[in-house]
Amino acid sequence: xxxxxxxxxxxxxxxxxxxxxxxxxxxxxxxxxxxxxxxxxxxxxxxxxxxxxxxxxxxxxxxxxxxxxxxxxxxxxxxxxxxxxxxxxxxxxxxxxxxxxxxxxxxxxxxxxxxxxxxxxxxxxxxxxxxxxxx
Amino acid sequence: xxxxxxxxxxxxxxxxxxxxxxxxxxxxxxxxxxxxxxxxxxxxxxxxxxxxxxxxxxxxxxxxxxxxxxxxxxxxxxxxxxxxxxxxxxxxxxxxxxxxxxxxxxxxxxxxxxxxxxxxxxxxxxxxxxxxxxxxxxxxxxxxxxxxxxxxxxxxxxxxxxxxxxxxxxxxxxxxxxxxxxxxxxxxxxxxxxxxxxxxxxxxxxxxxxxxxxxxxxxxxxxxxxxxxxxxxxxxxxx
Numbered sequence: 474x475x476x477x478x479x480x481x482x483x484x485x486x487x488x489x490x491x492x493x494x495x496x497x498x499x500x501x502x503x504x505x506x507x508x509x510x511x512x513x514x515x516x517x518x519x520x521x522x523x524x525x526x527x528x529x530x531x532x533x534x535x536x537x538x539x540x541x542x543x544x545x546x547x548x549x550x551x552x553x554x555x556x557x558x559x560x561x562x563x564x565x566x567x568x569x570x571x572x573x574x575x576x577x578x579x580x581x582x583x584x585x586x587x588x589x590x591x592x593x594x595x596x597x598x599x600x601x602x603x604x605x606x607x608x
Numbered sequence: 609x610x611x612x613x614x615x616x617x618x619x620x621x622x623x624x625x626x627x628x629x630x631x632x633x634x635x636x637x638x639x640x641x642x643x644x645x646x647x648x649x650x651x652x653x654x655x656x657x658x659x660x661x662x663x664x665x666x667x668x669x670x671x672x673x674x675x676x677x678x679x680x681x682x683x684x685x686x687x688x689x690x691x692x693x694x695x696x697x698x699x700x701x702x703x704x705x706x707x708x709x710x711x712x713x714x715x716x717x718x719x720x721x722x723x724x725x726x727x728x729x730x731x732x733x734x735x736x737x738x739x740x741x742x743x744x745x746x747x748x749x750x751x752x753x754x755x756x757x758x759x760x761x762x763x764x765x766x767x768x769x770x771x772x773x774x775x776x777x778x779x780x781x782x783x784x785x786x787x788x789x790x791x792x793x794x795x796x797x798x799x800x801x802x803x804x805x806x807x808x809x810x811x812x813x814x815x816x817x818x819x820x821x822x823x824x825x826x827x828x829x830x831x832x833x834x835x836x837x838x839x840x841x842x843x844x845x846x847x
Contacts, residue, residue, distance in 0.1 A: 596794055
């Protein structure tokens with residue numbers, strides 16, 4: 474992994490998907506997620522959200538709710554307001570959203586509430602820093 | 609000496625159902641009404657409801673209100689309330705049980721439709737088999753042609769005996785198919801022997817949210833059968 478692609482020192486935070494972390498593999502997988510992101514963007518460019526890991530706030534995508542599909546747009550955005558404020562407080566340019574449904578919701582919150590961040594899949598970010606042994 | 613107030617027996621079907629269904633009885637009676645759940649819940653206050661109110665409604669035997677409040681679709685069952693609760697009361701499980709009481713016709717249409725599409729087409733956005741197969745083939749061919757470094761990139765389909773089975777959230781091929789390519793690149797670079805399947809390849813399961821356990825199980829079992837038929841040892845769930 475070579476973080477030198479991040480020449481502008483873009484600040485990066487991450488969403489801990491509820492299903493993966495709190496309801497799934499716990500803090501250890503959240504630590505793994507942070508390890509990978511730091512390798513990819515440079516350790517000093519990672520900014521953690523608060524609260525985080527198993528104690529994170531659901532962004533209200535879908536972690537068990539199916540909210541994005543349910544059609545309650547106004548309610549979903551009201552639910553996500555707290556998450557939006559938590560993201561903005563990190564000052565991050567990029568939010569890593571390892572779950573597609575988290576990504577859809579966090580992207581929507583950014584547009585609705587006028588946020589200053591972008592979202593990305595984890596794998597799309599990894600490829601940016603991946604150096605190839607075979608080449 | 610004064611006597612305790614006697615309330616006429618009020619039979620709550622929902623509470624008994626929940627006690628029997630949630631592992632350990634869900635600790636329902638242990639609620640201290642401390643409101644830790646309320647303070648830590650993003651759905652608190654939406655339509656003047658919150659997790660503590662919902663639990664109290666269950667404990668008071670207000671069955672009708674419990675199974676009628678649409679708040680159970682606004683709670684995402686993220687279980688932060690259970691984590692915050694000093695007594696470990698499982699309110700998320702209660703919400704799920706309330707969802708189970710809703711008829712298919714009344715379940716929010718978007719969730720039910722995604723589930724129905726999954727049951728009919730094997731994926732939640734209703735992509736036809738041949739479209740999925742040709743999309744992957746075209747994407748990988750384009751990448752091989754346009755990117756010198758990735759001339760040898762594979763995107764295997766129905767490869768018998770591959771070590772890893774990869775599923776994919778149907779939203780990706782539906783709205784941003786190019787986002788699958790970085791994933792293929794990573795797997796190739798680290799030398800993973802993997803495959804997609806041409807059918808039942810979706811990584812999500814909206815039937816899990818609709819409250820119908822049979823539909824939920826059907827979706828999981830169908831994909832498990834595919835993985836077994838291909839002889840893959842490990843499933844990578846991308847969602």
